[in-house]
Amino acid sequence: MFREVLRREIGDAITRAMESGAIPSGDVPPFDVEVPRDRRHGDYATNAALLLAKHVGGKPREIAQRLIEAYAPPPDRIERLEVAGPGFVNLTVAWPWKRDLVATICRLGDGYGLQTIGAGRRVNVEFVSANPTGPLHVGAGRNAVIGDVLANLLGALGFSISREYYMNDAGQKVHNLARSVEAHYLNMLGQPTPFPEGGYPGEYVKDLAGRIATDDGDRWLRVCEDERLDHFRDVSVTAVVADIREVLERFGVRFDTWFSERGLIRSGAVDRVLAELRARDYIYEADGKTWFRSSCFGDDKDRVIVKPTGEWTYFGSDTAYHLDKLARGFDLMINVWAIDHIGDVARVKGGLAALGVPPEALEILIYQHVRLKNAGESLRMSKSSGEFVALRDLMDAVGVDAARYFFAMTSPAVPMDFDVALALQPSQDNPVYYVQYAHARIAGILREATGKAGGGGACSSLDRSLDRLTDEREAALIHALGELPEVIRLAGLRREPHRLCVYAREVAEAFHLFYAHCRVLTDDPDLTAARLALVEAARIVLRRTLGLLGVSTPESM
């Protein structure tokens, strides 16, 4: 809140100083308004003068002084303004402005932090999209949280968001699932059948076969294999997707669209992509296969798009899928992919580039794997090996809040270690409890206050009493609360959801510190009213921050 205003006003001051000749004219460089590491330097600092010195010439400290003179903010906004170090301008926010922020947050409520940067631009966030061949494992949990929180952030920035799950319900993987189910089914009905190569070993596969056997008996022994496999695939995929959907909903993730690859292929969209690529001369035949000239678009070699069997490779349907999204009117597509798909980025982008789609239309957010360990021993975690920890089990063990916070708090670029033995038992170590505890304390105070003060909102009629806020811990808490819009902006635009966790801890810390030193409910009605307003503002900010993370805000713990 403070920061946007300061950025704007300092920019204006630079323009004025240039117009009056106080500093040399020229382009205004993109300067920062940041929180100094050492808070004795003030609430904020700008490097504008340092950058200006380089861009338009002059001595940094001299330019900083001129800038201060041109800025000359009213003393009830900025109480200290000084040149420091090599040419920083340090700013200390005056109490009246800090108190204004408390009132503003109380007035805006959950609207605090909402922005209009997105200007209604339509963004499709595609995430999870795990193959529907079995239950989600914990890796999908990381994907789900990154995608969901990013979507929340972009929504708060004013983008129009659609969440999408792409189901790879065509192709070899689901075929292998069908054959695995078939093998169990045949064995159950007395026809010894070897388990297929590439089959899925999990217990759920046996359950799927058992369900078919219970429902249909030996009916599928009497049809041809193709028909049987078609049916088994449909039944299995439907059941697996239903399971995935249910787990994700419990995890707090809802998709606007569940997009079927089979449907896409049936619609002829993939054929149209091939025809279009051929028309643009990016297709050739060799060795009985149809090739795409992906090497024209930064790939290290050309790729097969139609196999000798006449089947599509994933490449064709993927390209058609992204074109379909664009046709549905999205201005930007963001895909959340695990690191093992890093090699596909160039090919998907290449396919789109070949069809004239600008590269910035698709953004792929890569996150590193969740490394599973059990008492120090590494696990492979894959559905095809059957060695994985289900997201459902993690959720059941530690709860949705702890699991979501855990996945959200590490930068997507960093691999996460995940000790199964540790994770599968509820633990007080998760930092989410520190933050939630702050909220529960606030709720307790507000409960107590309504009992004592005979009701009345914490934020009513406090214009006068707010000037009773004078303590340095109050100032520090207000300063932290003021950062929410900036945090949302950075976390959303840089695609770094973990910033919310860093911020949530900072706010909670500032609150706990305030709480330890500043009694809220006192015999002094004005002081009590003022502090209650601050507490209410802190609650709003914590609720907003945890809300974006999809983590609950308990009234008590």
Added chain:
RNA sequence: GCGCCCGUAGCUCAGUGGAUAGAGCGUUGGCCUGCGGAGCCAAAGGUCGUGGGUUCAAGUCCCUCCGGGCGCGCCA
């Protein structure tokens, strides 16, 4: 070999080119006669992998090397 990513406290990780690099866990020692001690305060713990470069300023940008992860399928 080529491409992308990572290397920061004992462990797990934050860190927007900016001033004296921060948290959680763990360790050590304090703090409950008023709003919740799942908290607060303090101590100990760092050649920011290495060597160069750019810059007024580098954990942050560029290059070298070392170590680790992932990919380089007619799997998706």
